[in-house]
Amino acid sequence: MNLFADIRALVLSDLAAMTQAGVLPSGLATDNVTVEPPRDAAHGDMATNAAMVLAKPAGMKPRDIAEVLAARLMEDARVVSAEVAGPGFLNLKLAPVVWQGVVASVLETGTDYGRSTMGQGKTVNVEYVSANPTGPLHVGHTRGAVFGDALASLLDFAGYEVTREYYINDGGAQVDVLARSVYLRYLEAHGQEVAFPDGTYPGDYLIAVGEALKAKVGDVYVGQSEDVWLEDIRDFATDAMMKLIEADLASLGVKMDRFFSEKSLYDTGLIEAALADLRDKGLIYEGVLEPPKGKKPDDWEPREQTLFRSTEHGDDVDRPVMKSDGSWTYFAPDIAYHYDKVQRGYDALIDIFGADHGGYVKRMKAAVSALSGGTVPLDIKLTQLVKLFKNGEPFKMSKRAGTFVTLRDVVEQVGPGVTRFHMLTRKNDAPLDFDFDKVLEQSRDNPVFYVQYAFARVTSVLNKATEAGVAVDDATLAAANLNLLDHEAELALAAKLAEWPRLIETAARTNEPHRVAFYLYDLAGAFHGLWNRGNDLSELRFLQDDPKVSQAKIALARACAVVIAAGLGILGVEPAKELR
RNA sequence: GGACCGUUAGCUCAGCUGGAUAGAGCGCUGCCCUCCGAAGGCAGAGGCCAGAGGUUCGAAUCCUCUACGGUCCGCCA
Numbered sequence: 148m149n150l151f152a153d154i155r156a157l158v159l160s161d162l163a164a165m166t167q168a169g170v171l172p173s174g175l176a177t178d179n180v181t182v183e184p185p186r187d188a189a190h191g192d193m194a195t196n197a198a199m200v201l202a203k204p205a206g207m208k209p210r211d212i213a214e215v216l217a218a219r220l221m222e223d224a225r226v227v228s229a230e231v232a233g234p235g236f237l238n239l240k241l242a243p244v245v246w247q248g249v250v251a252s253v254l255e256t257g258t259d260y261g262r263s264t265m266g267q268g269k270t271v272n273v274e275y276v277s278a279n280p281t282g283p284l285h286v287g288h289t290r291g292a293v294f295g296d297a298l299a300s301l302l303d304f305a306g307y308e309v310t311r312e313y314y315i316n317d318g319g320a321q322v323d324v325l326a327r328s329v330y331l332r333y334l335e336a337h338g339q340e341v342a343f344p345d346g347t348y349p350g351d352y353l354i355a356v357g358e359a360l361k362a363k364v365g366d367v368y369v370g371q372s373e374d375v376w377l378e379d380i381r382d383f384a385t386d387a388m389m390k391l392i393e394a395d396l397a398s399l400g401v402k403m404d405r406f407f408s409e410k411s412l413y414d415t416g417l418i419e420a421a422l423a424d425l426r427d428k429g430l431i432y433e434g435v436l437e438p439p440k441g442k443k444p445d446d447w448e449p450r451e452q453t454l455f456r457s458t459e460h461g462d463d464v465d466r467p468v469m470k471s472d473g474s475w476t477y478f479a480p481d482i483a484y485h486y487d488k489v490q491r492g493y494d495a496l497i498d499i500f501g502a503d504h505g506g507y508v509k510r511m512k513a514a515v516s517a518l519s520g521g522t523v524p525l526d527i528k529l530t531q532l533v534k535l536f537k538n539g540e541p542f543k544m545s546k547r548a549g550t551f552v553t554l555r556d557v558v559e560q561v562g563p564g565v566t567r568f569h570m571l572t573r574k575n576d577a578p579l580d581f582d583f584d585k586v587l588e589q590s591r592d593n594p595v596f597y598v599q600y601a602f603a604r605v606t607s608v609l610n611k612a613t614e615a616g617v618a619v620d621d622a623t624l625a626a627a628n629l630n631l632l633d634h635e636a637e638l639a640l641a642a643k644l645a646e647w648p649r650l651i652e653t654a655a656r657t658n659e660p661h662r663v664a665f666y667l668y669d670l671a672g673a674f675h676g677l678w679n680r681g682n683d684l685s686e687l688r689f690l691q692d693d694p695k696v697s698q699a700k701i702a703l704a705r706a707c708a709v710v711i712a713a714g715l716g717i718l719g720v721e722p723a724k725e726l727r
Numbered sequence: 728g729g730a731c732c733g734u735u736a737g738c739u740c741a742g743c744u745g746g747a748u749a750g751a752g753c754g755c756u757g758c759c760c761u762c763c764g765a766a767g768g769c770a771g772a773g774g775c776c777a778g779a780g781g782u783u784c785g786a787a788u789c790c791u792c793u794a795c796g797g798u799c800c801g802c803c804a
Binding site (some may be wrong): 178194196202203233236238319321435437439447450464474504508531532574576577589592593594611653661672679682683685691726 | 728733741785797800804
């Protein structure tokens with residue numbers, strides 16, 4: 148149930164009737180007719196721009212249309228008043244029974260309230276994290292992980308069929324480096340003194356891998372040359388790293404549906420197939436690129452390479468897919484991977500990259516556009532840097548000084564819920580401050596706490612009511628006499644709940660889960676506001692002497708908690724029944 | 728030289744498909760704690776939405792240019 152959609156449907160049906168009656172000319176496009184909450188609550192509950200949108204094509208004055216429409220709208224029982232305002236807005240005031248109905252509806256549908264069918268079961272692949280399998284995840288990955296995971300849940304809630312996917316970069320030189328690093332740890336496990344030259348990974352996390360390798364193969368690789376052990380150790384090490392990464396993700400509550408190996412692309416001929424597809428479309432050629440203007444690399448020399456004509460699909464320059472020595476560039480398996488996603492039949496693709504990969508957006512979009520013939524949209528979301536603070540002081544990370552902050556560090560210090568919620572309190576493309584102390588602060592300016600506090604207060608009210616012998620299970624509350632819920636402040640809070648289904652659709656359409664976090668903060672604020680008014684005005688308290696009245700008011704409180712739980716569920720955060 | 732992202736209150740940031748007098752928290756000023764959880768509450772001040780053009784009934788929102796900040800720019804991953 149989406150109240151705004153319901154009222155919009157009412158507006159459209161009245162407009163159709165006006166056309167029927169000859170008031171409006173036929174054939175008017177009503178796509179741009181909106182019904183939304185007015186910015187200023189004094190204007191009423193909802194506003195429609197119908198008269199303004201239609202005035203020009205109908206050749207009529209906005210106010211003339213608005214007045215006729217207003218009269219018709221008021222015939223509906225849900226509409227108390229419809230007033231023409233400003234340049235031709237129609238402000239609607241809705242009957243209390245509408246808002247009371249929202250509360251009942253929330254309690255009847257539970258945390259599924261707001262679930263949308265806008266996705267129509269279309270399949271969407273969300274690829275995120277996709278960090279190199281060479282070590283534990285760090286804070287930067289954390290933001291991508293949280294964002295991607297919340298987005299996936301959001302789309303699921305909005306009616307899409309979502310696949311969460313991780314692309315393992317296990318085909319390039321970096322996994323060879325990993326293998327050599329593990330080999331050194333392996334030698335170390337055999338009691339040898341080793342040094343870690345530049346170009347190897349010295350991290351402690353490989354010590355255990357070296358020992359595990361020793362346990363598995365004994366000393367057969369000791370003293371052997373690289374060509375003997377490289378492939379085997381590479382597989383072993385990559386496997387170990389992916390287990391580590393999966394555990395990191397699990398600590399944050401992220402679970403992928405599928406891990407896709409870059410290496411598998413080489414074995415299956417997918418790269419060749421993808422490139423053949425582009426070649427058939429006339430988008431592959433041999434050529435020489437211009438050097439980049441302004442900043443010419445010192446060692447630049449023109450070389451003929453195999454190029455993808457990405458400029459045909461919106462890119463700025465064509466991109467090499469094969470190096471001059473005949474091996475693939477990094478871009479080639481990327482193309483093949485997206486080719487595979489297209490072949491799998493997804494209706495839409497979403498990639499989450501770190502902002503430092505912003506330069507790859509156009510070429511990836513070009514590739515998908517070319518591979519799918521423009522039929523599969525690819526949206527790429529960039530997540531900006533996370534700036535760490537400790538007690539207000541910038542917290543510098545340094546691998547060398549050992550102050551390198553991993554995902555695990557963050558989760559262990561502040562918990563997965565706080566981490567996830569806080570990471571979503573900024574738009575994905577804006578930098579984010581993360582202060583280890585402030586995110587745990589229990590005050591109004593910490594959104595995580597403020598939302599949880601609202602949920603905890605409701606739990607507290609439910610407990611008190613139960614102690615007083617008042618039945619407060621959801622079924623009872625939904626069937627309570629909600630007509631008793633008639634104070635303007637209470638109806639305003641119910642109206643806030645009515646915005647939830649609409650917010651879901653907006654957030655899903657724009658692929659912006661942070662909107663959910665902001666909404667929850669807003670809803671929590673409205674709830675606390677009503678609570679505070681109860682301090683001065685006892686009739687606004689949730690617990691009353693008359694059990695019937697209590698039930699009606701508690702129904703409203705419980706409905707807020709249900710929506711908060713639903714929203715937190717999308718963000719992957721556990722609601723807290725009590726705070727200490 | 729080019730591409731992408733950003734620029735909204737003193738600070739940190741929201742702002743829906745273009746909609747009415749642009750919002751929140753912090754900070755500031757004033758008042759308030761016997762009260763369902765004061766881990767605070769209420770009220771107020773504070774804005775040329777970076778600048779300039781354009782599109783239209785209407786622009787923080789769309790387009791163009793400029794300024795400032797960030798990220799990136801042939802075979803690396």
